[in-house]
Each structure stands twice: as C-alpha cells, then as structure tokens.
Amino acid sequence: MLDKSFISSIQQCVGRENVLTDKEDMICYSYDPTPNHQMPEAVVIPNNIEEISKVVKLANKAGIPITPRGGGTNICGNSIPVKGGIVLAMHHFDRVIEIDTANLCAVVQAGVITADFHRQVEALGLFYPPDPQASSMSMLGGNVATNAGGPRGFKYGVTRDYVLGFKMVLPDGRILKMGGKTVKNVTGYDLTKLFVGSEGTLGIFTELILRIIPLPESKRTMLAVFDGLLDAARTVSAVIAAKIIPTTLEFMDREAMRLIEAYVPCGLPVDAAAAILIEVDGSERDVPIQIKQVEEVCRQFGAREIRIATTEAESNQIWAGRKAAFSSMAKSAPTLYVEDVTVPRSKIPEIVKTITDLAAKYKLKIPILGHAGDGNMHPIILTDESNHDEIKRVKQAIDEMFKAALELGGTLSGEHGIGLDKVKYMEWELGETGIDVMRKIKQALDPKNIMNSNKVLPPEAVQ
Amino acid sequence: MKPLDELTEELYRCIRCGSCTAVCPVFSVEKREMSVARGRLRLVREYLAGNLELTGKMRGYLDLCLGCRACVVSCPPQVPTDKIIRAARAHFAINKGQPLVRHILLQNVLVKPKRFTMVLDSLKLARNTGVTRLLPKNLKTKENILPQLPKRTFRELLNGLQLKQSDKKVGFFLSCMDNNVYPQVIIAAINILEKLGYEVVIPTKVVCCGAAHDNYGDLENARKLAWQNIEAFSDTGVDVILTDCASCGSTMQSYGELFRGKSEEAKAFSFVSKVMDINQFLSDKLPSVSEMTQTTVTYHDPCHLVRYQNVRTAPRRVLASAGVIFKEMAEADRCCGGGGTFNIFHYDISMQILDRKIENVKQTGASILATSCPACRIQLEHGIKRHGLTIEVLHPIELLEKSFVKREGNPY
Numbered sequence: 125m126l127d128k129s130f131i132s133s134i135q136q137c138v139g140r141e142n143v144l145t146d147k148e149d150m151i152c153y154s155y156d157p158t159p160n161h162q163m164p165e166a167v168v169i170p171n172n173i174e175e176i177s178k179v180v181k182l183a184n185k186a187g188i189p190i191t192p193r194g195g196g197t198n199i200c201g202n203s204i205p206v207k208g209g210i211v212l213a214m215h216h217f218d219r220v221i222e223i224d225t226a227n228l229c230a231v232v233q234a235g236v237i238t239a240d241f242h243r244q245v246e247a248l249g250l251f252y253p254p255d256p257q258a259s260s261m262s263m264l265g266g267n268v269a270t271n272a273g274g275p276r277g278f279k280y281g282v283t284r285d286y287v288l289g290f291k292m293v294l295p296d297g298r299i300l301k302m303g304g305k306t307v308k309n310v311t312g313y314d315l316t317k318l319f320v321g322s323e324g325t326l327g328i329f330t331e332l333i334l335r336i337i338p339l340p341e342s343k344r345t346m347l348a349v350f351d352g353l354l355d356a357a358r359t360v361s362a363v364i365a366a367k368i369i370p371t372t373l374e375f376m377d378r379e380a381m382r383l384i385e386a387y388v389p390c391g392l393p394v395d396a397a398a399a400i401l402i403e404v405d406g407s408e409r410d411v412p413i414q415i416k417q418v419e420e421v422c423r424q425f426g427a428r429e430i431r432i433a434t435t436e437a438e439s440n441q442i443w444a445g446r447k448a449a450f451s452s453m454a455k456s457a458p459t460l461y462v463e464d465v466t467v468p469r470s471k472i473p474e475i476v477k478t479i480t481d482l483a484a485k486y487k488l489k490i491p492i493l494g495h496a497g498d499g500n501m502h503p504i505i506l507t508d509e510s511n512h513d514e515i516k517r518v519k520q521a522i523d524e525m526f527k528a529a530l531e532l533g534g535t536l537s538g539e540h541g542i543g544l545d546k547v548k549y550m551e552w553e554l555g556e557t558g559i560d561v562m563r564k565i566k567q568a569l570d571p572k573n574i575m576n577s578n579k580v581l582p583p584e585a586v587q
Numbered sequence: 588m589k590p591l592d593e594l595t596e597e598l599y600r601c602i603r604c605g606s607c608t609a610v611c612p613v614f615s616v617e618k619r620e621m622s623v624a625r626g627r628l629r630l631v632r633e634y635l636a637g638n639l640e641l642t643g644k645m646r647g648y649l650d651l652c653l654g655c656r657a658c659v660v661s662c663p664p665q666v667p668t669d670k671i672i673r674a675a676r677a678h679f680a681i682n683k684g685q686p687l688v689r690h691i692l693l694q695n696v697l698v699k700p701k702r703f704t705m706v707l708d709s710l711k712l713a714r715n716t717g718v719t720r721l722l723p724k725n726l727k728t729k730e731n732i733l734p735q736l737p738k739r740t741f742r743e744l745l746n747g748l749q750l751k752q753s754d755k756k757v758g759f760f761l762s763c764m765d766n767n768v769y770p771q772v773i774i775a776a777i778n779i780l781e782k783l784g785y786e787v788v789i790p791t792k793v794v795c796c797g798a799a800h801d802n803y804g805d806l807e808n809a810r811k812l813a814w815q816n817i818e819a820f821s822d823t824g825v826d827v828i829l830t831d832c833a834s835c836g837s838t839m840q841s842y843g844e845l846f847r848g849k850s851e852e853a854k855a856f857s858f859v860s861k862v863m864d865i866n867q868f869l870s871d872k873l874p875s876v877s878e879m880t881q882t883t884v885t886y887h888d889p890c891h892l893v894r895y896q897n898v899r900t901a902p903r904r905v906l907a908s909a910g911v912i913f914k915e916m917a918e919a920d921r922c923c924g925g926g927g928t929f930n931i932f933h934y935d936i937s938m939q940i941l942d943r944k945i946e947n948v949k950q951t952g953a954s955i956l957a958t959s960c961p962a963c964r965i966q967l968e969h970g971i972k973r974h975g976l977t978i979e980v981l982h983p984i985e986l987l988e989k990s991f992v993k994r995e996g997n998p999y
Contacts, residue, residue: 147639148645152620218618261605454602458600
C-alpha cells in the first residue's frame with residue numbers, strides 16, 4: 125500500500141488534481157486490450173518532464189513500481205500495473221512542438237496521437253510512415269516504446285527507423301537526452317536503438333525527434349486472388365525478386381475473408397484460399413509501371429483474379445475489407461488473441477499451414493491476416509475468456525505456434541512486443557546468453573526493478 | 588429497454604481496444620479513462636461482478652456521457668455503450684433515487700408543458716426586470732446559454748392560425764423546445780407542408796417526449812409521457828408523425844423499446860413506425876432549384892438525427908432545395924457538446940467541445956449555420972455569441988421557407 129505521506133509528496137510534484145487514488149479511478153487504469161488486469165494504487169498524470177523526474181525519484185527511493193501508460197492500446201499486456209504501484213499516464217504530453225521542413229524532422233511530445241501527427245505532416249506534403257493498426261488512438265511515445273510497425277513496414281521500415289532522438293526519464297529519475305536533428309550520429313553507443321522498443325522497462329519517453337520524408341505523389345491499389353496458399357506466398361517472393369517494393373502486401377486467408385464478408389459485404393472472394401492486397405506508391409510516372417509489373421508477376425504465379433483500382437473509390441472498396449478485418453473478428457468473438465509471429469518471407473506457406481493445422485487440432489477459430497512483405501503474420505485467435513477449457517487450448521496452440529515460428533528461423537513478435545504475454549517464451553528465442561545480456565542492461569539502469577516490472581524479461585531473471 | 592443485468596453479454600464484448608478514445612468528445616477534453624466508453628463500461632462490469640458499489644463517483648462518470656453515440660459507431664465489436672449507460676443510470680435511479688435538481692426537473696418541470704413554459708416565463712420576467720443580473724457568476728454564465736425567448740410560444744400562436752384542410756394529412760409533434768424557444772420553425776414547417784398540399788394535424792394534448800427522463804433513467808415518467816403522446820395521436824388517423832426536433836424524433840422512435848414485453852408494446856411499435864424527421868419526409872418531395880442565393884450555409888448534424896436515426900443526406904437535400912451555397916464543415920457530425928442539459932451541468936467541458944465545433948463552422952466562412960435540433964441550436968447560438976461571431980443559426984426548413992417566399996412572393 126502507498127502511504128499517505130508518499131501520496132502527498134507526489135501531489136506536491138504534479139498537483140493534487142493529477143493524482144488519482146479512488147477505487148473507481150483505479151479500475152479505469154487496470155486494463156489494456158489484453159485479458160490481463162490489475163488495479164494500480166495511484167494514477168499520476170504529470171504535465172512536464174521535470175514532474176516525471178521528481179515522481180520517479182520519489183518512487184525509486186521508496187521502491188514503488190511505475191507502469192507508464194500511453195494510449196493503452198498495446199496487445200501484449202504492456203500497460204498492466206501487475207505489481208500495483210503507480211500508473212503514469214501521458215495524456216498531457218500532447219503537443220507537436222515543431223515540424224522542421226528544412227531538416228525533415230519533427231519534435232513532438234510523447235502523448236501526441238499517431239494519426240493526429242500523420243494529418244499534420246501530410247498537410248505539409250510530408251510523410252511519417254509507421255502506421256500501426258491503433259494509430260487513431262495510440263500515442264507516438266507508445267509507438268516508440270514498442271517499436272510499432274504496421275502495413276507500410278516492408279517498404280518504409282518501422283518506428284525505430286524514424287527515431288532520431290528523444291528525451292526520457294530513466295528509472296532513477298535522471299533525464300536522458302539522446303540524438304538530435306541529424307540523420308547521421310555515431311557519437312558513442314547507439315542508445316537510441318536500445319531504448320526504442322524497450323517497452324517502458326528502461327524509462328519513460330517524454331519527447332521525440334522523428335524523421336519525416338516527402339509524401340509520395342501517387343499510389344495504386346490492387347487485389348490478387350489465389351486458389352492455393354503456396355501460389356500466394358510464391359507471388360510475394362516473386363514480386364520482391366522482380367525488384368519491386370510495394371508499400372503494402374496484405375495477406376488474408378479464407379477464414380479471415382469469410383468473417384469480413386459476413387460483417388461488411390465488400391466483394392472478397394470467400395471461396396479462394398487467400399488474397400493479397402497490394403499497394404505501390406511513388407511518382408506519377410513510376411506507379412503505373414510498377415502496378416503493371418506486379419500484375420504480370422501475379423498472373424505468372426497463378427493468381428486466378430486480379431482487381432486493379434482505377435479510381436479512389438475503387439481503391440477504398442478494396443481497402444474496405446482489410447480495414448474492417450479487426451472489427452469483423454471483434455464482432456464474432458468476445459475475446460481475441462492477436463499474435464504477430466514473424467518468419468522469413470519464404471516460410472510463409474509453412475507458418476500458415478502450421479497455424480491452420482493448430483486451429484484444427486485444438487478446435488479453434490484462427491483467421492490469418494498478415495503483412496506478407498516482411499513475413500509478419502497476424503493469426504487472430506477468436507475465443508471467450510470465460511470459457512476456461514478453450515483458453516487452455518488457446519495457450520497450448522500459442523505455445524506450438526511460437527515453437528514452429530522459431531524453428532522456421534522466425535521470431536515471437538514482429539511488431540507488438542513481448543509485454544506480459546510472451547515473457548515465458550523469451551528464452552526459447554534468446555537463449556540463456558541473450559536473456560543474460562538483457563538482464564544486465566535492465567539491472568544496470570533499474571537495479572530496484574521499479575520500471576514496468578515483469579514485462580519483457582522473466583521476473584526471476586531480474587530478481 | 589433492457590435492465591442492466593441483462594446487458595452483461597454486450598458489456599463483456601468490449602475488448603478495450605481504445606477506439607472510443609479517438610472519437611469521444613468528452614475524452615478529448617478530459618483525457619482520462621473514466622471519461623470514455625471503455626472506462627465506463629469497465630466500471631459497470633466491476634459493479635455487476637460485485638467488485639464495486641453504486642458510488643456517487645461512479646454515477647458522476649456515467650453522467651459525464653453526452654450520449655452522442657460516436658463510440659458506438661466506431662466500436663469494432665459494436666458494444667451498445669449508449670444503451671448500457673442509460674440502463675446503468677436507470678439502475679442508479681431505482682436504487683439511489685435522483686439528485687435533487689434533476690428530480691425537480693424530471694418530476695415537476697418537464698412532465699407538463701405548461702410548467703415548462705411557466706419556468707421559462709419566469710426567466711423572461713427575471714430578464715426583463717434585470718433580476719438575472721444579480722445572479723452569481725457561475726449561474727449567470729449558465730443562464731446565458733438560453734437565447735432570447737420569443738414573446739409567444741407556438742401553443743399561444745396556434746389559436747390565431749388558420750390551418751388548411753386537405754385529404755392528405757400528416758401529424759406534427761410539438762416539441763417543447765421549438766414550442767417555447769423557436770416557434771418560427773414550427774410555422775415554417777406548417778407553411779411548407781401546406782404548400783405541398785398537406786393538412787397538418789397538431790394534437791395539443793402532447794407532452795414532453797421524455798428525452799431527459801429516458802436519458803437519466805427515470806423510466807417510470809418516460810413511459811407515462813410516452814403513453815400520453817401515443818394516445819394524443821391515436822384518433823388522428825395520420826400515417827406519418829413529423830417532428831422538427833432530432834431529439835424528440837429519436838426519443839419517440841425508442842418508445843417501442845420502452846414498452847417491450849408490456850401490453851402496450853404493439854401500439855407503441857405502431858406509433859414508432861410513423862415517426863419521421865421532417866427533413867427526411869421532405870427530401871424526396873422537393874423540386875430541384877436552379878436559382879441560387881449568395882448565402883453560404885453549413886450544416887451541423889445533430890447526434891440524435893445522424894447516429895440515432897441515420898438521417899444524414901436528407902437535411903442537405905433540403906438545403907440544396909433552398910438554393911443556397913452549401914459548404915460542408917469538418918467534423919460536421921461531431922457532437923456540439925449540448926447534450927440536452929449536459930451544457931448546464933458540465934458547463935466547462937461542454938464549452939471546450941463547443942469551441943472545436945465553432946472553429947469548424949468558422950473555417951467554412953458560412954453566414955448561416957443550419958441544424959435540425961433545437962437543443963443543438965441553443966448550444967450553437969451560445970457558441971457563436973461566445974466567439975463574437977454574427978452567424979445565424981436556422982433549421983433547414985426555415986431556409987426552405989424563405990426560398991419559397993423569395994421565389995413566389997409571400998404565398999401564405
């Protein structure tokens with residue numbers, strides 16, 4: 125329990141109105157989109173980096189756990205205050221400080237909503253490519269902390285590729301500034317890359333310097349339909365081998381298309397094995413050539429049908445299904461486990477087959493979406509958390525899925541992160557040495573283990 | 588209307604994805620999880636699971652919902668958050684009663700049209716005598732929300748009106764707000780309908796539609812009022828019951844739900860099938876217009892029309908028939924923050940939501956802002972005053988009426 129004097133010292137740092145302790149309030153900060161939940165003992169909503177620094181210093185001294193919270197949209201349990209203590213909510217950090225068109229970068233506070241930032245830079249003819257599914261409600265700070273990806277990752281990279289620098293509060297309360305407005309920076313260790321994706325376990329981001337690029341002039345969208353999974357997967361590899369880098373290569377399997385069609389009929393071929401939504405972008409001159417090349421490859425590799433959008437309305441029509449995918453699944457089951465196993469692109473047919481087999485073996489519904497360009501699959505397990513027997517089978521299926529992904533030379537998580545939910549698999553991928561190096565980093569920066577404890581690394585590894 | 592404990596399944600469908608945080612007007616101001624659907628749903632869930640009492644604080648958070656339905660529309664699993672919140676408020680009302688001010692409003696003021704008019708008459712008197720100037724500042728600001736009131740209500744004007752007779756009859760529901768605050772909208776409606784050859788049947792026995800009662804969980808009075816309205820139209824023989832108020836329209840369309848499982852159910856549903864917004868009724872009966880005025884108009888979608896009744900294009904068609912230059916504003920269907928009495932009980936939050944709306948209106952450069960709900964209109968007029976602007980707020984049918992007059996001289 126947090127004692128009264130501790131609470132009042134926190135209140136002095138951030139103002140009384142920004143410290144919540146009532147049960148009703150704790151309930152509202154006990155969850156995230158995963159089934160995990162735990163009430164914190166206090167919610168602190170700071171206004172600036174100095175306040176965070178003071179709060180963290182006090183918490184560190186008293187050994188109180190802190191869980192940073194952005195938009196609360198992660199899907200691996202990152203925002204759950206598993207050890208109680210303080211939830212530190214970043215809503216007041218909502219300012220875009222500067223969009224520097226000369227240096228093609230922007231300085232933003234960590235609580236800016238990703239989609240708001242997209243709108244602001246795009247209004248200036250600029251482009252910030254990372255576009256996680258939750259971008260209309262996620263915060264840039266959370267995107268950086270989880271190194272968020274999205275459909276455009278294959279061509280444009282992930283959040284990490286756009287972080288030039290940042291300000292953060294370390295677990296001992298000191299303020300760390302890294303990087304700056306230059307693209308080149310080799311001064312010392314590359315700590316930027318270390319902290320990006322640290323999931324709040326190494327500190328709290330407050331300000332970010334993000335790289336932006338010119339907005340492509342034009343784009344074209346198409347849908348390629350396949351009767352065989354293998355054909356679909358081979359096509360993806362062939363497109364890339366033909367030296368075309370589409371912005372988007374979104375894979376949907378039959379089960380996924382059926383759910384989408386049942387939810388919003390948008391003309392997806394529900395009898396096909398798979399479809400791939402392909403988008404290319406670039407200059408007005410290049411885009412028609414690219415789409416033609418992609419079309420040829422698709423035909424060559426057995427696409428039974430190809431739809432190329434010629435108008436914006438047609439493009440929206442093609443996207444409508446993919447955009448409704450998550451909603452259609454959420455509508456069809458009370459609990460979703462959204463996974464993001466990622467394998468080398470050439471192994472997509474194997475992982476899709478494994479997942480389909482697991483669904484049959486454990487009697488589960490697992491539609492599959494995926495960013496095929498980077499082998500990043502999204503099997504979505506449709507279940508009901510109140511059905512304990514089924515949840516047991518879900519967990520077994522997930523275990524086997526991860527094992528299979530690793531055997532195929534893949535990884536547990538392509539873009540969601542480890543959080544709470546994947547901690548137990550960490551050693552499978554990293555081995556003892558990998559865990560040990562990560563543990564040493566964590567212990568060096570957070571010897572009292574107060575910062576987002578029990579996430580990323582197994583608790584016993586950190587103790 | 589389902590009681591709270593029967594909504595558990597729907598409640599558990601919330602996957603806490605946070606989509607509601609992107610669209611909730613209250614959350615955009617408050618920025619706290621208790622002020623958005625997923626937080627409120629979680630509070631109700633914990634209460635039903637026995638982990639939380641019915642506390643005043645919880646009630647406060649539930650009351651801080653505008654009922655705009657933006658979250659319902661954007662919700663991936665389509666959790667009916669508006670229904671769950673109304674059911675939770677009803678649950679509070681049954682177990683804890685209503686807070687005093689609200690009790691007086693629901694139980695005493697709004698149940699009889701005359702009483703509501705009486706309250707407004709006293710306000711008029713107080714304004715004329717300058718008494719309102721003596722109000723403490725916070726009450727004075729709230730009193731300011733209500734615009735200047737007309738000399739006479741529509742009910743008072745009705746006696747002097749010669750309503751035309753015809754074989755084609757349509758019913759018209761008198762909304763309290765338009766009756767007391769904007770009688771000219773009802774006059775415009777009658778003029779247009781009569782011009783199109785309809786006889787307008789206006790039962791005066793109608794009472795408040797019960798929107799506030801429904802909203803705050805006073806289901807007993809909501810049913811009483813609903814029944815009086817159903818009865819008031821029962822021997823008129825009309826097939827259509829029109830309203831110029833989005834809130835009355837959506838409330839009356841929920842009468843079926845209100846009586847579900849009761850003996851009045853069938854009659855209530857038959858009533859519901861006749862209720863229609865006047866924009867929707869007119870939209871396919873109007874001539875296309877070639878003559879344009881130089882007036883630029885923008886339109887604000889009332890939540891109770893666009894998301895409760897799914898009426899989006901009809902008012903825009905009416906405006907097109909009025910021959911004005913139409914300029915769509917950004918976020919036209921985002922709530923204005925009025926929320927019936929939300930602006931009175933939560934003035935500061937309401938004003939921040941309103942500021943964003945007025946900014947969007949301003950961007951269009953329109954000199955007239957049209958909207959189809961008197962509650963929105965009161966709020967929008969207040970916002971325009973607050974920002975020192977001179978934009979006029981009108982119902983689309985007032986603009987339509989003006990264009991009729993312009994084209995053909997005064998036909999009435």
